[in-house]
Amino acid sequence: MALESYLDRFKKINGYKASAIMNFTGEILAQDSNDPNIDLGLVGATFNDIFRTAHEASDKIGLEACREAAISTPKGIIIMRCSGIKAKVHYHTIAIFSADGNQALAKMEMEKMIPLVMEELA
Amino acid sequence: MVKLDRFRAQDTYEHIDQEEEFLGGHLARLHSVKGYKASALMTFKGELLASHSSDTQIDLREVGKVFNDIFRTAHEVAEKIGFNCCQEIVINTPKGIVVMRCSGIEVLIHFHLMVVIAADGNLALSKMELEKMTGPIMAGLS
Numbered sequence: 001m002a003l004e005s006y007l008d009r010f011k012k013i014n015g016y017k018a019s020a021i022m023n024f025t026g027e028i029l030a031q032d033s034n035d036p037n038i039d040l041g042l043v044g045a046t047f048n049d050i051f052r053t054a055h056e057a058s059d060k061i062g063l064e065a066c067r068e069a070a071i072s073t074p075k076g077i078i079i080m081r082c083s084g085i086k087a088k089v090h091y092h093t094i095a096i097f098s099a100d101g102n103q104a105l106a107k108m109e110m111e112k113m114i115p116l117v118m119e120e121l122a
Numbered sequence: 123m124v125k126l127d128r129f130r131a132q133d134t135y136e137h138i139d140q141e142e143e144f145l146g147g148h149l150a151r152l153h154s155v156k157g158y159k160a161s162a163l164m165t166f167k168g169e170l171l172a173s174h175s176s177d178t179q180i181d182l183r184e185v186g187k188v189f190n191d192i193f194r195t196a197h198e199v200a201e202k203i204g205f206n207c208c209q210e211i212v213i214n215t216p217k218g219i220v221v222m223r224c225s226g227i228e229v230l231i232h233f234h235l236m237v238v239i240a241a242d243g244n245l246a247l248s249k250m251e252l253e254k255m256t257g258p259i260m261a262g263l264s
Contacts, residue, residue: 038203043202046195046199050192050195050196053188053195057185057188057192058215058220060184060188061179061180061218062177062179062180063215063217064215064216066213066215068212068213068214069212070211070212070214071200071208072209072211073209074205074206076200076203076205078200078205096203
């Protein structure tokens with residue numbers, strides 16, 4: 001199955017704007033966007049850096065590397081999910097929604113996707 | 123009345139103590155949240171104004187700045203994609219949750235609040251408390 005097809009799961013979620021699957025260094029493996037303002041190449045790489053810094057910072061205070069980060073703004077929500085730094089394949093997923101989007105459902109879909117995408121990438 | 127006392131005592135050691143007590147008092151609201159571990163109040167540059175930790179492993183004086191940097195980078199990127207500045211970041215880890223909250227960049231005083239709770243802690247209540255604390259802290263600092 002093409003990697004892009006996994007992103008289809010997000011498209012039906014209320015408030016969906018864009019999503020991408022990246023390797024842990026920030027290179028985009030698959031992407032989709034319905035908002036011309038969102039340049040996933042730039043945004044994905046920058047948020048990937050934020051996520052990696054969060055990995056280190058949370059590790060420093062004994063919480064282990066972070067699995068998920070959700071950033072809320074007045075106009076939207078950005079959710080990032082990590083497959084796990086010790087997983088078979090360490091990758092990151094990013095999904096962007098409007099402020100009233102269904103972030104709970106997005107998080108559930110991200111969780112469900114992990115073993116499937118990992119299988120695909122292994 | 124409290125505000126007047128604080129004003130009179132400016133530039134004294136007593137004043138510094140009062141300030142710490144005043145700001146620490148606001149953070150105390152978070153202590154009763156289930157799973158609470160640590161909390162901090164910082165300027166938007168990451169300078170610590172008050173902090174508290176009930177977990178010896180968590181020294182927010184050390185890592186507070188790193189989390190603050192994460193928040194500021196998120197501010198910039200969110201603005202770049204037309205989302206305005208970020209209000210809140212929630213970082214989930216296997217052993218805990220870090221929540222950061224911004225007072226707002228266009229308000230009188232731009233500060234950041236941070237709380238660390240256990241993975242099974244009450245995230246919703248922490249978020250509510252952070253939201254409720256923002257107004258009184260701003261009023262006190264201005």
